Structure formats: C-alpha cells, structure tokens
Amino acid sequence: MIPALKDHHFEAILFRNRATLAMVLVSLVILMLTIRMFNLQVTQHDHFTTLSNDNRVHTVPIPPPRGNIYDRNGILLAENRTTFRLEITPTRVPDMLDTLQRLSQLISYSKEDLERFHQEIRLNRRGARRFNPVPLRFSLTTEEVARFEVSRHQFPGVSINDRQTRHYPLHNLTAHVIGYIGRINEEELQQIDQGGYRGSEYIGKTGIEHYYEEMLHGTPGIRQVESNVIGRVIRVLEESQPTPGDDLFLTIDSKLQAVADEAMGDYRGAVVAIQPKTGGILAMLSKPSFNANLFVNGISSRDYQELRDSGERPLFNRFLQGQYPPGSTVKPLMALAGLETGQITADKSTFCNGWYQIKGYKHKYRDWKKRGHGETDLDKAIVESCDVYFYNLAYSMGIDAINSYLSQFGFGRLSGADITGEQPGLLPSRQWKEVNREEPWYPGETLSVGIGQGFFTATPLQLSSAFATLANQGEQIQPHLLYATRSTRIENPQLQKYASLGRITIKEQSNWDQIHDSMRRVAHSSHGTARKIGKRSKYTIAGKTGTAQVFTIKQGDKYDEKSLPEHLRDHALFVAFAPMEDPEIAIAVIVENGGHGGSVAAPIAKQVMDRYLIDYTQEGAG
Amino acid sequence: MSSHSALDSRGVDHTRRKISLAFRLHIDIPLLAGLLLLTTFGLLVLYSAGGEDPEMLTRQITRVAVAFTVLFVAAQIPPHWLKIITFWLFMIGLLMLIAVPLAGESHKGAQRWLNLGVFLIQPSEMMKLIIPMMVAAYLSEHHLPPEPKRLLAATALIIFPVLLIAKQPDLGTSILIASSGFFVLFLAGISWRIIAGLAASAAALLPLFWIYLMKPYQQQRVLTFLDPESDPRGSGYHIIQSKIAIGSGGGFGKGWLNGTQSQLEFLPERHTDFIFAVLAEEFGFWGVLILFSLYLFIIFRGLTIAIQAQETYTRLLAGGITMIFFTYFFVNVGMVSGLLPVVGLPLPMVSYGGTSMVTLMAAFGILMSIQTHRRLLDQ
Known part of the structure; x- marks a missing residue:
C-alpha cells in the first residue's frame, strides 16, 4: 500500500488530515479549559469570593489604653507613656542572624533582650501570630531612633514603633502598693478572657495593678482592615474605638x-x-x-538576681x-x-x-x-x-x-x-x-x-x-x-x-x-x-x-x-x-x-x- | 531583495499575480495581528500584576520589541536554508546540552545555563525549536508515513535531548520538547497503532521517570496537585491562591488593577507563571474567553499555514512549531487552574520575561517565512 516513491499529493492529503485532526484536538482542549474556567468563575464564584475575602479582610483589635493611677491629691502614680521599640517581623527578615548582627552596630541590645526575643518568636511560631512584630529592644532613646531611621532601608522587616508603656513616676516610693504590670505570660494567657485581651500585651502582676486589673484594663476596640499577604494593613474598612480603662485615685497621700x-x-x-x-x-x-519600672518589659535576669539575692530583700x-x-x-x-x-x-x-x-x-x-x-x-x-x-x-x-x-x-x-x-x-x-x-x-x-x-x-x-x-x-x-x-x-x-x-x-x-x-x-x-x-x-x-x-x-x-x-x-x-x-x-x-x-x-x-x-x-x- | 531574485530564478512571473507589500516583506498579516493583540493584552495584565511598576512595563515592552525584531529577521530566512543548517544546529545544541552538567552554571537549584564568555545561553531553550526542525528535516528526506526504522531513529532524536533536559532538572521544557517532537511524528502520519504503542510505552516508563528523573520537589508538586489541601501553606499554596483568584473573578472580573488576590500579593509568581490568574481575577470569564479566542486564532492560523505549505519539511515544521505554542498555553493554563501539576512554564507572550518570548517569536518568524516563501503559481 505504501508508495515507494515520494507521492506529494498523497503526503499533502495525509498531512491535511492530520493537521485537521490537530485543530479538532486543540479545539477540544480549549473547550475543556473553557468549561473549567466557567466552573471556577461562574459556578463556584460565591465560594471563591468568600475565600478571597477571608484572605484579605482581617479584624485587628485595638488595645484599650490602661487607666492611670493617682494618689488622693491627683498626683500621678502610674501612667502610660509613649516609648519607641525596635521590632522585628521574623517572616519578613531574609537573614535573621545577619540582620541582628548588623543591628547591633546601630542599637545595643543585651543578651537578655535577645533571649526574650527568641523566646517570643518561639511562642508566636504558629498561625497568624507568626506575622506579628516581636520587640527586641524597648525604650529607645531619640538618638537610637534617629540612628536607625537613617539606615532603615538596609533592614527589611525591622521597624521602630511607638507603643504605650506603663511608667511609674515615683519609682521606688510606691512600688509595693501599686505593684507593676508585665507582659502576659503563657499561664495568664490560659486564664484571661481572650476576647477582652485581644491586642493587649500587658497585665497587672502585683499590687493595685493586679487587684484592679479589670477596671484598669478597659475594653478593646475593633478595626476591620484590608491587609496584604504579609499582614501589612492597606486600608481600614471599619473601626470601633476601645473603651479606656478607668482611672483610679488611691487613698494614698x-x-x-x-x-x-x-x-x-x-x-x-x-x-x-x-x-x-x-x-x-x-x-x-x-x-x-525597688524600681517597678524595671519589671514592665521584663526585668533582666541580672537586675532580678540582684534584687532577689539582696540581704535587704527589697522585693519583700x-x-x-x-x-x-x-x-x-x-x-x-x-x-x-x-x-x-x-x-x-x-x-x-x-x-x-x-x-x-x-x-x-x-x-x-x-x-x-x-x-x-x-x-x-x-x-x-x-x-x-x-x-x-x-x-x-x-x-x-x-x-x-x-x-x-x-x-x-x-x-x-x-x-x-x-x-x-x-x-x-x-x-x-x-x-x-x-x-x-x-x-x-x-x-x-x-x-x-x-x-x-x-x-x-x-x-x-x-x-x-x-x-x-x-x-x-x-x-x-x-x-x-x-x-x-x-x-x-x-x-x-x-x-x-x-x-x-x-x-x-x-x-x-x-x-x-x-x-x-x-x-x-x-x-x-x-x-x-x-x-x-x-x-x-x-x-x-x-x-x-x-x-x-x-x-x-x-x-x-x-x-x-x-x-x-x-x-x-x-x-x-x-x-x-x-x-x-x-x-x-x-x-x-x-x-x-x-x-x-x-x-x-x-x-x-x-x-x-x-x-x-x-x-x-x-x-x-x- | 534577494527573495525576488530567488523567485525570478525559478521562473516566477510577477505580472500574473499582484503580490502584496506584506508578502514581499515576508509578513503574514493575520498572524501578526493575532500576536500584536495578544502581547498588548499581556502588557495590560502585566502592568497590573507587577503592581503598576512603570519600569517593569518598560522592560517588558523592550523585550516585546526585541522579540518582534527577531520575528521579522527570522521571516526573511528561506525555509530551505534552515533545512540545510538544521543538522549542524542540532549537533551544536546536543553538545551544549551534554556540556551543561559538566560545565554549566546553576541557578535556583537547576543547572541550565552555559557561560559562553560573552553571554549566558540556555541550550534547552534553543532545543524547543531545533528538535521539531530536526525531526521535520529527517522525516521529510523520505516518503510519509515513515518506515518503522526511520520512526525509531526519529524517536531517538527526540528522547535523547529530552532526557538530558529532564535531568537538569527542567521538567516543563522537557515535556514541551517531547510533545513538540511527538506532534511532528503525529503530523507525519504515523499509524494509530504506533500512537497507541507510544502512549502505552510512555505510561510504562512513567514510574521509572518518577523514581530516577524527578527530584523530590517535583514529586511533591505532583502529589500536591493531587491533593492541594494537604499542604495549604507549603506547595499547595500556589494552586489554592490561584484558584481563589480565578474563582473570585467571576463573570466580569474585579476590574483592571483591582484584583485583591494579586494586588495584595496573596497570589505568588503573579507576573510570571501565574499571570493567567491575575487576568482571570481582574477581567473575569469574559476576559478569559477573549484570551482563549486569541490563542485559538493564532494556533489555527499556524496550522492553516502548515496545511498550505508546499513541501513536507515546511508542513511538518510549521505544524510542529504551532503545536509547541499550543502545548505552552495548555500546560500553563491547566497548571494555573489546577488541572495539571505545577511545572514551571510561562503563559506564552503574556508572562513577564523574554527568553521564551524570543524563542516563540523566532518560531512565528519561521512560520511567516514558510507562508511567504511559497511558489505561488504552483497552487
């Protein structure tokens, strides 16, 4: 059946048949892809719209400002101060070791800072919390802030943020009465009402700060935001303000x-x-x-040892x-x-x-x-x-x-x-x-x-x-x-x-x-x-x-x-x-x-x- | 023009038929129109996918311009010249493929590049064109359909470079080249029994391919394709986010520059391999239909050129080239919409990047050359 010589006419027909077949194949495949797209975009549209919104819309709690504490004459005993913190978002840092290394040349941080930093990263490693910024240093001086801002482009994922930090203006004088607040630990996390503490980082640990925690803390507000894949807020969709904690006046003079x-x-x-x-x-x-301010952001182990081992027992x-x-x-x-x-x-x-x-x-x-x-x-x-x-x-x-x-x-x-x-x-x-x-x-x-x-x-x-x-x-x-x-x-x-x-x-x-x-x-x-x-x-x-x-x-x-x-x-x-x-x-x-x-x-x-x-x-x- | 004299020397009488300017410039207007529309649509989507970055757009426009220049140059080369140099091109390509694992440069875990001193070259990219050229040239030496002996030899011409490329590893390119070679065989008229036999032996070789050639990450991609939800944060992430982008686009899309999946960066590789999802999200099902129509038009035009070609070599070459383009399109859209496993292939003419675009434009240049170097009076 196969001709021995090249038969141009036969080959042309054979090719035309096959090429036509290829056209049919191509049409069928594109039809299949079209059906697939119809299925995704029209039939399942609502389902994917929901998933898309879940991706982008997040509810961000706004922590309430903690109530101030005054003495009976209105002298301030505990207040919130805006302090600058150096924070690192681990998921956005390409090379953590290198970043920390280079940072140390700009802003000094202690071994304890580093230890607590790594500990908090471990605590946050699951779920959405891994996108949270983790503080490395608290209470930066304005000089340190300025030094960092100049070269901040060299540090992706590192930022300086202002946060409310508790301050006790009378230091040692009222420490045993007022007590102090500190960062919420894992044990406290189990006990507190998770809803009321969304976004809160601190809780009363001792003294008045602990006893009147509920009044001082307040109720968080809620902000609906659209955020991108790394959790950065693009715009605010809706917002309800937090209710600040109550101010307390003590009988103390x-x-x-x-x-x-x-x-x-x-x-x-x-x-x-x-x-x-x-x-x-x-x-x-x-x-x-003792100085209660040392405890707010986690006392360094050296300072703590000094207080604890002192024969004078200042913490007692x-x-x-x-x-x-x-x-x-x-x-x-x-x-x-x-x-x-x-x-x-x-x-x-x-x-x-x-x-x-x-x-x-x-x-x-x-x-x-x-x-x-x-x-x-x-x-x-x-x-x-x-x-x-x-x-x-x-x-x-x-x-x-x-x-x-x-x-x-x-x-x-x-x-x-x-x-x-x-x-x-x-x-x-x-x-x-x-x-x-x-x-x-x-x-x-x-x-x-x-x-x-x-x-x-x-x-x-x-x-x-x-x-x-x-x-x-x-x-x-x-x-x-x-x-x-x-x-x-x-x-x-x-x-x-x-x-x-x-x-x-x-x-x-x-x-x-x-x-x-x-x-x-x-x-x-x-x-x-x-x-x-x-x-x-x-x-x-x-x-x-x-x-x-x-x-x-x-x-x-x-x-x-x-x-x-x-x-x-x-x-x-x-x-x-x-x-x-x-x-x-x-x-x-x-x-x-x-x-x-x-x-x-x-x-x-x-x-x-x-x-x-x-x-x-x-x-x-x- | 040299082509004029060539025609004249074959005794063509120009007075018998009016030859259009486009034909003299060796341009096929329908194909050019299809490609221009596709690249323009692509640039529009890319501008959005790239976060409205004007620099990125400029770079891509430059690439498009370079690619069209390559198309025009390739269109001027008469097909029989190509046929002459095909064997040498094939040998050079093969030697470079062999040299890659010995002296090549690695990038992102794959060894694909050769440093020729002046520039880096990716031999597997060239082979996308050289393989169909070689198979077409080889088969056109004798009558069609090919005898079993010649068929076997042609299969070897395909398999050997495919294995070398798969080993780099570059799964996407090896699939592309294997299928382009196969399409040439198919168009050459091999019997259905042999096609069934090839399919059966490919199925039989699949486990060996899995065990010996696929790297763990490639195996993972296939497993993830079978069940994306098993690893939503890891390798399943791409496909889940891509399906969300496509599905949430709906009938008419979220609007240009307004796709949340892409603008908020949930969609990975949105300006390269997954750009189709951006299009589907922002332009909806209608946008997808327009895109599909453009591809369908270009592919049909290519196959029409193949049918109209006058020699076995040009027919097979034109058909093979067109089917590479189709395979590109099918694998990419299939992957982005979750029908196929993730293999790294761009959406042809749309994805950001110049390499595959230049190769494909050269291929379309050859198609135009085939169409415009015909002896018209023979028709």
Whole structure:
C-alpha cells in the first residue's frame, strides 16, 4: 500500500488530515479549559469570593489604653507613656542572624533582650501570630531612633514603633502598693478572657495593678482592615474605638508617703498610716523598695538576681507579708480584754519584781526591766510597758479568751484591704497548735502571747487596722486603698463609699477612755516609753511602743544589744493614733532590727503624724 | 531583495499575480495581528500584576520589541536554508546540552545555563525549536508515513535531548520538547497503532521517570496537585491562591488593577507563571474567553499555514512549531487552574520575561517565512 516513491499529493492529503485532526484536538482542549474556567468563575464564584475575602479582610483589635493611677491629691502614680521599640517581623527578615548582627552596630541590645526575643518568636511560631512584630529592644532613646531611621532601608522587616508603656513616676516610693504590670505570660494567657485581651500585651502582676486589673484594663476596640499577604494593613474598612480603662485615685497621700520614706532612712521595715474614720490608707511603705519600672518589659535576669539575692530583700512586701511578733503593742488591747473579762480593774495592782513564774514551774518569765517595776496598776503597766503585769493577766485570762478578744481586732485573718498578696499573720489558739504542731497548748505559751511574742505574729497592715479600730472605740472600718474612680462615661471622679465592718461591743464604754488615756500617757507622761515624742507635740498622741524579739535569749543570759549581730537585734515597733480626742490618723511602724520602739520607731511615726496633722492644717490656713 | 531574485530564478512571473507589500516583506498579516493583540493584552495584565511598576512595563515592552525584531529577521530566512543548517544546529545544541552538567552554571537549584564568555545561553531553550526542525528535516528526506526504522531513529532524536533536559532538572521544557517532537511524528502520519504503542510505552516508563528523573520537589508538586489541601501553606499554596483568584473573578472580573488576590500579593509568581490568574481575577470569564479566542486564532492560523505549505519539511515544521505554542498555553493554563501539576512554564507572550518570548517569536518568524516563501503559481 505504501508508495515507494515520494507521492506529494498523497503526503499533502495525509498531512491535511492530520493537521485537521490537530485543530479538532486543540479545539477540544480549549473547550475543556473553557468549561473549567466557567466552573471556577461562574459556578463556584460565591465560594471563591468568600475565600478571597477571608484572605484579605482581617479584624485587628485595638488595645484599650490602661487607666492611670493617682494618689488622693491627683498626683500621678502610674501612667502610660509613649516609648519607641525596635521590632522585628521574623517572616519578613531574609537573614535573621545577619540582620541582628548588623543591628547591633546601630542599637545595643543585651543578651537578655535577645533571649526574650527568641523566646517570643518561639511562642508566636504558629498561625497568624507568626506575622506579628516581636520587640527586641524597648525604650529607645531619640538618638537610637534617629540612628536607625537613617539606615532603615538596609533592614527589611525591622521597624521602630511607638507603643504605650506603663511608667511609674515615683519609682521606688510606691512600688509595693501599686505593684507593676508585665507582659502576659503563657499561664495568664490560659486564664484571661481572650476576647477582652485581644491586642493587649500587658497585665497587672502585683499590687493595685493586679487587684484592679479589670477596671484598669478597659475594653478593646475593633478595626476591620484590608491587609496584604504579609499582614501589612492597606486600608481600614471599619473601626470601633476601645473603651479606656478607668482611672483610679488611691487613698494614698504620696507626699505623706515620701515623708515616711525619708523618716525611715536606711532602716528596713514598714509604715502603714490609716484614716480611722474612713479606713482609707494614707501611707503604706515597705523599705527597702525597688524600681517597678524595671519589671514592665521584663526585668533582666541580672537586675532580678540582684534584687532577689539582696540581704535587704527589697522585693519583700513587708506591710502585707511581713509577719512580725507585735510585741508590747498588743498590751493596750490585752488590757481592754482584761477589763472586759473582769480579770483586772483599773486600780488593782500587781507587784513586779522583774520576773514571773507559773506555780509549779521553774521557768522564770522575765520583764524587760531587770529590777522590776514594783507596784504596778493598769495605767503604769501600759505606760511603762510592764511585762509581768501582762504575764499575770494572760495567765489568768487563758489562751481561749485572749484569742477571742484579739481576733475581734482583726489579728490572725486577712484585713481584706484591696491589694493582692496579703498574709494573715497568726493569732495562735489551742486548736491551731493541735492541728499544726500536733502538741497540746502549754500555759507558758499563753504568757508569750500576752506580750505579743511566741507564736503570735501580725502584719503592719493588721496592726495599723487594729489601732484604727481602737481609735474609733470599736467601730471597724474596712481598710482600703481605692479612693475614687474616673471612667470615660462619667467625667468627674466617683468617690468610693467606705464600708463599716461593724462595731466591737463592750460592756463598759468607759474602758475605751481608760485605754486611750493610758496610751496618751505613753507619749505624754514622764515615765512613758515614748515620752521623747510627746514632749513638744502640738497634738495629743495615743501610742504604744513595742519590741519584738528576733532571738530568744537563754535563761540567765543577758540581752546585750551591742554584742549581737544586727540581724538578730530586736525589731522596734510603734503604734499610735492622733489627735487622741478626735483621731485623724492611726499608724503602725516597724523597724527591723531597730532595737527599741520608743527611740527608733516612735520618732518615725511622729514625723508622719506631724506632716499630716500640722503641716496640712497650716497649708490649708495659708 | 534577494527573495525576488530567488523567485525570478525559478521562473516566477510577477505580472500574473499582484503580490502584496506584506508578502514581499515576508509578513503574514493575520498572524501578526493575532500576536500584536495578544502581547498588548499581556502588557495590560502585566502592568497590573507587577503592581503598576512603570519600569517593569518598560522592560517588558523592550523585550516585546526585541522579540518582534527577531520575528521579522527570522521571516526573511528561506525555509530551505534552515533545512540545510538544521543538522549542524542540532549537533551544536546536543553538545551544549551534554556540556551543561559538566560545565554549566546553576541557578535556583537547576543547572541550565552555559557561560559562553560573552553571554549566558540556555541550550534547552534553543532545543524547543531545533528538535521539531530536526525531526521535520529527517522525516521529510523520505516518503510519509515513515518506515518503522526511520520512526525509531526519529524517536531517538527526540528522547535523547529530552532526557538530558529532564535531568537538569527542567521538567516543563522537557515535556514541551517531547510533545513538540511527538506532534511532528503525529503530523507525519504515523499509524494509530504506533500512537497507541507510544502512549502505552510512555505510561510504562512513567514510574521509572518518577523514581530516577524527578527530584523530590517535583514529586511533591505532583502529589500536591493531587491533593492541594494537604499542604495549604507549603506547595499547595500556589494552586489554592490561584484558584481563589480565578474563582473570585467571576463573570466580569474585579476590574483592571483591582484584583485583591494579586494586588495584595496573596497570589505568588503573579507576573510570571501565574499571570493567567491575575487576568482571570481582574477581567473575569469574559476576559478569559477573549484570551482563549486569541490563542485559538493564532494556533489555527499556524496550522492553516502548515496545511498550505508546499513541501513536507515546511508542513511538518510549521505544524510542529504551532503545536509547541499550543502545548505552552495548555500546560500553563491547566497548571494555573489546577488541572495539571505545577511545572514551571510561562503563559506564552503574556508572562513577564523574554527568553521564551524570543524563542516563540523566532518560531512565528519561521512560520511567516514558510507562508511567504511559497511558489505561488504552483497552487
């Protein structure tokens, strides 16, 4: 069939057939492609439109500005400042190592910065968060910003952004009260309401910042944006503004706080001052303190180690968590209990020869005054702080009655003040000892409790609160820090109402006056342990000194302040309220290892009270 | 003009028929019109796909101009001259292909380039034209359809360079060259039984091809093609985004410069291999129909030229060249719309880049040459 010679006509027809076939093939293929396109573009159009919108439209939360915190006079204690940060978007950086290397020549960053940076990248590695910029350095100086801006084109994916950063203008002075905020960690991420914290990077970690987190934080706004594939916003489609957090005004008087801080000098310890009538805390100080600003963007491990390992324990919140033996400061309260239970009367005396013995026991419970106070009645027992008198009283009252009376003044339980981290102290009882020590209660332990020693501990906050109650003649007001709030909804600050917790009822109302008067004589009589501060006082002080043992002296040994190492020396305490006739301020001062309450703690309290009672009145008059 | 004298020497009498100016310039007006429309449409889409970058547009316009110049030059070369040098071109091309793995330069993981001192050359690109030329020249020496012995030899002429190119690796080009060679065989009239046999042996060789020739990333592309959702962020990303772009374009499109998938950069390689998705998104189904019509017109014009050609060599060459263009178009649109696995082939005459455009314009120049160097009176 195949021709041997080239047959042009045959080949032309053969080719034309095949070429026509090719045309048919091409037409069929293009028809198939057309059907495919019809299917995608017409039949499935809606489906792909949805996918396309999902690609480009994103909801971006706008974090609310956090509420400011002010003191009672409107002085700023916590604010938001605009600071510049160096941020890197990992997905947009071609060579991270090289970029970091070159960046370090422009802007210095520490090993800790780098560590935290890499940690955050790991945390963000999944989902849409991998497109988030991650901060490398916070709080850039204007010089650093300028230096970077000049050569920013050399750093794709690196930018300097302004962000709101928390700032505490008074630094150390209010650190233990305000606390601080920090970057939300993984644990907190589990607990918070994810919706309310969309876009937020910070959360209150301690103090007021933690306790009032909900009020301070606010509600985020929402912005619908069209963004491109790397998440850069091209335009805003829709926006709803965030609701800023409420501003808080605290009962704290920061100037008074500064006076207390200065009065404390280099001593370790705590000062808490309360307005007895309102329960508002005027000053609350723990020394030494720390700079809360260091914590906001993650403290460097070197700084943290320094704070943590310091023997001074600056991070320890002494007024909330320091559980100190109240020492002799409980004596006025013990005396009141004694009068109420009928164990003593104002004029009945006890003879003090310098020590006390329980019948049938050899142990001698010594008075601080070795030679003894001699014939001692209630007034003298408080004014001169006679231990023997109260050993005797405690022994005759028994631990159960002591516990029941003192607990009414708030010992052994949380004061309930609006701040995070409070410790309850310990008011011992039979039951407590059996449960915790698996031992019965020994009578000798009752004697120790009677002079505020032994198992008995209280925080400075509890002490000040107890004496505010005493100043109020039994009216208990909730100690608190929140004075007023201001939200964007209501322009003027709204005062917080203070809450009465009830009244301690006693049989004989004159017993209050009896105790108040003895406390007055602590400061204003020639034998009073705090006579030094009462002498030239322009107002009447009702106070009580205290000395808390850190170190138990063996039977027969002598306490010699000078031979003991400082950290074993006694804590000096002083509690007071003034003016006695109409108390405006109640105060508790503890000076760790300070020695005597009368000589060390009382003058500190006096300076604070002077400032509050005299200087303010004069300022007001002037 | 030299062609005039050539015609004269063959005894053509010009007075018998009026010869148009275009014919004298060796230009085929319908083909030129189709190509001009296609490249213009392409530049329009490219301007949008490239983010309205005037520099990019200028560069591409320059390439288009160069490519058309190459077309005009190629159109002046009489086909029988081409036939004479075909064998030598083939040998040079083959030698360069062999030299590539020994002395070639790598770029993006593939070794495709030869440095000739003055410029870089991509031998596989030249082979797109040389293979159909060679097969056409070889088969036209004898009568058609080819005898089995000659068919076997022609198949070897195709397979050997294809394997060399696939090894580079350059899957797209090797498929293109294999199919252009095959189309020449098909047009040469090989029997259906042999076509079935070739198809069967290709199917049998496919597993070997998969195991020995395909690199892991190429295998991944094929697997992803079968199930794009299995790796939406990785290799499936291209095809998912491309389908979203096409589908969301709808009937009339989102409008020129307004495609969100492309303007917001969700679509990768939008100005090169995936430019068709930009067109489909911004111009919709109607735009697609216009584009398809242009391609259909050009391909039909090419096949018509092939049918009208007077010699076996020019017929086979014209047919083979046209079918390369078709394969380009089909593989690219099939890939972008998710019908075929992703192989790196541009949309001919539209995608950004000059290499394939110059090659194809040279091919269209040859087509015009074939059309305008006919002995008219023989018709």
